[in-house]
Amino acid sequence: MPRNLSAWIDLTIHLIVMLALALVTFCYNVYVGAAGLLLWALLVAFAWERCRDRERRLERYCMGVIRNVNNVMNYAVDSLPQSILLVNRDGHLEWCNNQLGISLGGQKPEQGTAVVDFWPKFNLEAIWDTEGEYRLSHEGRSYHIYHRMVPTPPQMDPLVALYVTDETEFADLQQRFHASRTALLYIQLDNYDEIMQGQTEAEKSMLLLAVRERLDDWMNGLGGFIRGISDGEFVAMLDRNALEHVIAEKFDILDQVRKIVNSKGMPVTISIGLSLAADQSYKELGEEAEAKLDLALGRGGDQVALDIGGKTQFFGGKAKAVEKHTRVKARVVAHALRDIMESADEIYIMGHHNEDYDCFGAAMGVACMARALGKPAHIVLSEMNEGIDRILDMVRKDEAYQDLFVRPGDIAGISSQSSLLVVVDAHIPHILADPTLLDRIPKIVVIDHHRRSENFVKNPLLVYIETASSSASELVTELLMYFGDNIRPTRLDATALYSGVVVDTKNFNVGAGVRTFDAAAYLRRAGADPVLVRALFQSDYETTVALARAKANAEFFPGGLIVGSIPERLPNGQIIAAQAADGMLRVDGVRMSIYVFQMAGDMVGISARSIGEMNVQVIMEDFGGGGHANVAGAQVKGEPLSVVRGNVVERARAYIEESDKHESHTAG
Secondary structure: OHHHHHHHHHHHHHHHHHHHHHHHHHHHOHHHHHHHHHHHHHHHHHHHHHHHHHHHHHHHHHHHHHHHHHHHHHHHHHHOOOEEEEEEOOOEEEEEOHHHHHHOOOOOOOOOOEHHHHOOOOOHHHHOOOOEEEEEEEOOEEEEEEEEEEOOOOOOOOEEEEEEEEOHHHHHHHHHHHHOOEEEEEEEEOOHHHHHOOOOHHHHHHHHHHHHHHHHHHHHHHOOEEEEEEOOEEEEEEEHHHHHHHHHOOOOHHHHHHOOEOOOOOEOOEEEEEEEOOOOOHHHHHHHHHHHHHHHHHOOOOEEEEEEOOEEEEEEOOOOOOOOOOOHHHHHHHHHHHHHHHOOOOEEEEOEOOOOHHHHHHHHHHHHHHHHOOOOEEEEOOOOOHHHHHHHHHHHOOHHHOOOEEOHHHHOOOOOOOOEEEEEOOOOHHHEOOOOHHHHOOOEEEEEOOOOOOOOOOOOOEEEEOOOOOOHHHHHHHHHHHHOOOOOOOHHHHHHHHHHHHHHOOOOOOOOOHHHHHHHHHHHHOOOOHHHHHHHOOOOHHHHHHHHHHHHOOEEEOOOEEEEEEOOOOOOHHHHHHHHHHHHOOOOOOOEEEEEEEOOOOEEEEEEEEOOOOOHHHHHHOOOOEEOOOEEEEEEEOOOHHHHHHHHHHHHHHHHHHHHHHHHHHHO
């Protein structure tokens, strides 16, 4: 009687005590003792029967409870609002509850039915022998599946249990929330002063009205909101659904506005900075949109910069940056730069890795400013700069430039709060001659003519980026003009700056504007020697042969793309690649030329050129580089040249096809 063991022990103790009393009574009176023993025997029989009866009733009760619990459990499992499935290794149904049939909107599937028959996208291989969560969509329904393996005996086939919850309503709510997120846009005419110059008041009003009408129509079609905040500046709001549509259309509003021209035939262009609401406050949302507008303007305008999910994307950028006719900004920047330099104890100047003539010339110009203020200056040169060996040797021979040039290893221990670092002809940290210097010198000035990239030097004191300028040497030359009356560039300074302008303008044939020739005239008056510059650019026999070989292995692709490669590492491979890319643009039908060349170690360089209608900067940004719409480049580390070349061809062809398709759509 295991279930009544405790009660039976208690009863036995009482019976033993009673038996002892009956035996004691028997000693005094036999008859009374015999009656007591008889009574005790009857009591034992009665107690035994009672215990047996209680055991039988308890067993009947327990069996009844078990039968009821099984029925309740079966009912509960079948009636759960969650579908439960047992699936074998072949993906067939071994068992399921009734809820599965309800969720499928029909009858309960039979045993042996393949799961893919009612969920075609179900992937058993992805979840087999694992435990976790899985999401599935089918015919407008969304399912959340928790899966785990079922413990089975060795002789039994393995099974996986699927616990399926229909979360369609939650998914719809999530989608509505996602679609209702607010996108804030800052819109600005990025060539307002130039487009309005020389226009009558009536013409100015008509231009602004035309722009406003295009923007209003665009926003009304999207269900958005737009308001003007000043002449040529607007703020607008969209929801996420409308934004997805705009992205799919590649922000065709840029092309629509570009069709508007003033009385002199100059097109109007706009730039847009956009930020999509996530968890930030409205203040942070506005600051982000404003920062993206600055980024779009810094890249030359006529484009959109937007941030979605922490990733910056760019659209547009087809129009060339408009050259400004006044040097007001150059004068203001020159005075600000002078003040910053005067407060510094020492000045370091640095350009991009593997310096070219423009980078070197701009650095020499900044060093000239430092000398005029009596400040010690050092130009930080990377370990690889064979392209400027000739002019570098000339400068080093002059005693006036002793201790001017340093290598990154020479200044590894430099860390100063009072020094100044001037970055020229670049603004992307990882391509600089010594990126670690950015962390060791907090005061930084950036002077560049390339379109601004998302990756930018952090917290500079002063930024001077003019994408309409032909070269960094041109920008520095203009700063020299307004830096002070006592500044006098030497013959070598002027020649270095002049060579930078000549190289980046292809001998004044590409990107040279009115201010470019003014800068060149200033340098000529300062002693720049064009004959010496031509001598610097003369190529030897080996270089000429290598250039001819590079042109000979070029491959032409439909759409006007030509791609070549220089697989062997040459001392002046970058120059040869650039010259080959420039030369190929003269081939009839070529709209874009790209050369891939081997650099030191496992580094592969890319040099890209276009005739103007294609923006090679956008392509080079995909490879971590940048530049101008017509001239750009990149460096890829850790990949073979053949792989880089294949990726370049694929990306460039996709860009051309997309651009041609979009132009056709816009024209239609």
